Amino acid sequence: MPAPIRLRELIRTIRTARTQAEEREMIQKECAAIRSSFREEDNTYRCRNVAKLLYMHMLGYPAHFGQLECLKLIASQKFTDKRIGYLGAMLLLDERQDVHLLMTNCIKNDLNHSTQFVQGLALCTLGCMGSSEMCRDLAGEVEKLLKTSNSYLRKKAALCAVHVIRKVPELMEMFLPATKNLLNEKNHGVLHTSVVLLTEMCERSPDMLAHFRKNEKLVPQLVRILKNLIMSGYSPEHDVSGISDPFLQVRILRLLRILGRNDDDSSEAMNDILAQVATNTETSKNVGNAILYETVLTIMDIKSESGLRVLAINILGRFLLNNDKNIRYVALTSLLKTVQTDHNAVQRHRSTIVDCLKDLDVSIKRRAMELSFALVNGNNIRGMMKELLYFLDSCEPEFKADCASGIFLAAEKYAPSKRWHIDTIMRVLTTAGSYVRDDAVPNLIQLITNSVEMHAYTVQRLYKAILGDYSQQPLVQVAAWCIGEYGDLLVSGQCEEEEPIQVTEDEVLDILESVLISNMSTSVTRGYALTAIMKLSTRFTSTVNRIKKVVSIYGSSIDVELQQRAVEYNALFKKYDHMRSALLERMPVMEKVTTNGPTEIVQTNGETEPAPLETKPPPSGPQPTSQANDLLDLLGGNDITPVIPTAPTSKPASAGGELLDLLGDINLTGAPATAPTPAPVPQISQPSFLLDGLSSQPLFNDITAGIPSITAYSKNGLKIEFTFERSNTNPSVTVITIQASNSTELDMTDFVFQAAVPKTFQLQLLSPSSSIVPAFNTGTITQVIKVLNPQKQQLRMRIKLTYNHKGSAMQDLAEVNNFPPQSWQ
């Protein structure tokens, strides 16, 4: 067989390929040649072949058949072979391959080799990809090398020790004695890696941290080294742009930060040196700024004296004015971190930060926006809002959603007056209307209802806004709702705040009809518009016939939602005309729901069948029917009725018949003067959050005392808990709140919870709070289930969970039988 071609030849050949297909062909041919060469166990050319294989791997072609060859190379005696072998091992192997354990013996031998470079190679490979078993076996060797006098090996051993500690934290104790002398080295490489090792140990274990603080007198040592670096003057070997070994300085500052955090003595010991570094470092080049940046972060983190903190913030302020984008970015990031603690100091730089909003750089704009939101308070709200609105106008689309949400939040917290608040909202809706998050619409509607005196003004402005342009869906939705509610104020021209406009009823209906017809309106918006038209039938006097006509047209609409609404409204006109005025009365003022601002998805009224009620088809969610079929198949369906949950949407839906019974028990708290006869008269066009107000408080005012909660499901790190509530007045209803938490290290996404109950029960699933269960139990998904159990039978439930975890789709079925008797008796 002819000698395999050299790496250089191969590269040259590949580069002559004109198309991807040609390149693939060449590579396949070469791979075949390499494979046969491997089979022949050719020792002389093995390293050449593996080198070629690595090149092809980098380009993206599969190279796993070379893994064993790498091992053979490592076992060879020649340095060249070992070098390529170890490189191949680092690039091709990882913990998941079984092959890698075979390396352990080779590495052990090489760690004791006579040539320092071979030892270095072994340390390097172990430090890059050693698995926990390998680390356990070889930790002793590494520790020995940590004590050697050869600085080349010592620094590698130190970093290898860091990797070992990361993989097997229990072995940290082993390296403790070796660290005693590490900082006495002169060689900067060793110093650097030792500081890294010490940093890792301190970060991992608070005991180590305490030990280093007290016993080792680490802080004075580090301060001494740092001082030497600054004062030593010019030393050509460590100089980078005029500063002596900035990398080491930065590392030491970082370790000082960890040592000084929450510890007064250490912080005191460092104050002087930090002040010295902060004042003496030259800032003309990036290096100086890097050191200053690290110093500032350290000062902010430890318990430094106030003079030092002021110095730090001033340095950051200076950074902000720097021409270099990187420095400004870094300054904004650190200010964001410190704004919680030193709010006033950062306020001083507010104008510079606001100027950064106008920067051309996307990363800087994002940071400046976040920081601006953090700086908004009651005093500067008007000025800041002006700037932020201007920013909203001119920024890139990727920012608009976040900016709008932030503005809503800020306005909600600090609005100086209701009119200002509504103006701001209007402004946001008109400029960035299509980027406003869907869940902001219900919040806005609630806000508008609550500001009773502003109704006329609001509806007038909204009407004017959509006169010209009704393409921005959130704006149109809010406007439609308001016109429906306060249309009478609009036509009567009662506005005090502003010049009242003359609008006739027909004009109002014109605009609502055009919204209905327009291609740009989504199904949701159309729903809003139709309901608004219906409401106007009680508020307008002369155009009732027109309204009747419009409503009856949509009785045969293709859109199921619209059709259902129209049919119901028609029925209202025909058979229940006497109830119409009561039903369509003004909305009461909403109970204020505690939300986290517009960014939280407000829970909505998702519901199930029975037949005359509607379930809004969620536009982005999975089709409910297929889920139901799955459950039916699995449960062998005769005695179980499946339940169709809805995906989290924020579309309002009408109240259901079942719910009417439940509502019969509920006192709407905080009903103001405009409230009509509450609860027993259900309102058809209820906005979503009427019941949200209920779901975030106990659902019944008369709750039976403490029903024990149960863990319904606990497997693979996913735990689901059920908590119960029942009412004395309606004992056949049980409300279960489920909480799903995740104790693994990865989030579970697209989480869907489904449940089925025996036929004698009725089940209703409301929308979940989100579809992601965050890792490490940092958060939960909550969902409310209502069970109607008129026959007081024992509660049983089958649940089905689907989610994505670690990149694969998981699915599980379980039966819940351990319901406490108090929950159904």
Added chain:
Amino acid sequence: MIKAILIFNNHGKPRLSKFYPYSEDTQQQIIRETFHLVSKRDENVCNFLEGGLLIGGSDNKLIYRHYATLYFVFCVDSSESELGILDLIQVFVETLDKCFENVCELDLIFHVDKVHNILAEMVMGGMVLETNMNEIVTQIDAQNKLEKSEAGLAGAPARAVSAVKNMNLPEIPRNINIGDISIKVPNLPSFK
């Protein structure tokens, strides 16, 4: 900790890729995604980016520098100082320059293994090992010499020649004394 070091050219072709820790399946995708993010950037914006979805999302930052036709991208997490990494990229490139003498993209293309070796002297297991350029260059030179003494990758033909050189030919006496005539047998340099 440094999560990944990538070098690719203006068209997205990878010239070097090293991941700490290693992740086989998504490597090429990460390279492509990083290229997309970085190539969109203007010339005069800052050198820091949030990481893409594949590479760990908002916890990881991409710090990049654009030299002529190559992008040097370091993906780091929050424990590294951004400005420090910028300096590290600079030191890396200067070291390459010293080792290859006026380094250009072709050098990186044809000597990938050497670039890996240089990188291994600077960054180990995701952490910075050595930043002193002279130190690194000295070590690399020593290792290369060691390799050369074993006759390196292109070993075989050279080994054949050296094998012949080391052949033990019987000693040919230089001076053959035949009586008074001293005939000098000429040296045969080709068999030396």
